[in-house]
Amino acid sequence: NAGVMQNPRHLVRRRGQEARLRCSPMKGHSHVYWYRQLPEEGLKFMVYLQKENIIDESGMPKERFSAEFPKEGPSILRIQQVVRGDSAAYFCASSPRRAEWGYTFGSGTRLTVV
Amino acid sequence: KQEVTQIPAALSVPEGENLVLNCSFTDSAIYNLQWFRQDPGKGLTSLLLIQSSQREQTSGRLNASLDKSSGRSTLYIAASQPGDSATYLCAAEGNDMRFGAGTRLTVKP
Numbered sequence: 422n423a424g425v426m427q428n429p430r431h432l433v434r435r436r437g438q439e440a441r442l443r444c445s446p447m448k449g450h451s452h453v454y455w456y457r458q459l460p461e462e463g464l465k466f467m468v469y470l471q472k473e474n475i476i477d478e479s480g481m482p483k484e485r486f487s488a489e490f491p492k493e494g495p496s497i498l499r500i501q502q503v504v505r506g507d508s509a510a511y512f513c514a515s516s517p518r519r520a521e522w523g524y525t526f527g528s529g530t531r532l533t534v535v
Numbered sequence: 536k537q538e539v540t541q542i543p544a545a546l547s548v549p550e551g552e553n554l555v556l557n558c559s560f561t562d563s564a565i566y567n568l569q570w571f572r573q574d575p576g577k578g579l580t581s582l583l584l585i586q587s588s589q590r591e592q593t594s595g596r597l598n599a600s601l602d603k604s605s606g607r608s609t610l611y612i613a614a615s616q617p618g619d620s621a622t623y624l625c626a627a628e629g630n631d632m633r634f635g636a637g638t639r640l641t642v643k644p
Contacts, residue, residue, distance in 0.1 A: 512579065524628075529577075
């Protein structure tokens with residue numbers, strides 16, 4: 422079991438470009454969560470998805486950010502027209518079901534906006 | 536809204552000491568509480584998961600306790616080693632998983 426796989430590990434984008442972050446959950450896990458960690462800060466919840474459904478996006482900025490978890494393939498966190506303030510580590514976690522097994526985290530994608 | 540607080544924010548101890556990291560949460564209606572370790576520039580490694588019906592979990596030199604009624608959890612590390620140096624995060628899972636800001640631990644040789 423390869424665990425939660427995130428790619429790329431590091432991503433550099435110029436201001437105004439788009440960033441696409443991918444997350445493949447652990448085998449057998451159908452729940453995916455995205456978190457953002459700003460430098461020297463804690464993890465902040467962004468969005469919770471199940472296959473083809475967004476369950477909770479209360480932590481997502483209202484503009485430029487979107488997430489999906491299609492029937493086939495990884496979950497994608499998409500940031501349009503990136504700004505310097507988007508520079509952060511973005512972590513994905515997965516679980517087999519809610520509220521029972523805890524979360525398994527990926528190694529994260531470190532986004533740098535220049 | 537769940538708020539998770541960790542005290543202290545940073546801790547520096549000599550090797551061999553036993554130490555306690557504290558975590559408090561405001562909403563006791565949680566399903567579980569999870570402790571993680573994060574090394575600089577790295578991801579999160581799960582250390583211990585305590586279900587809401589449990590009082591504690593142990594793994595090697597680590598012991599975590601949970602008191603839902605008082606909204607507290609502690610992580611006890613016995614005989615600390617320099618390799619234990621990292622940031623320790625606690626997270627309470629209710630409708631979603633909320634994290635504390637972490638305790639940055641340094642164990643000096």
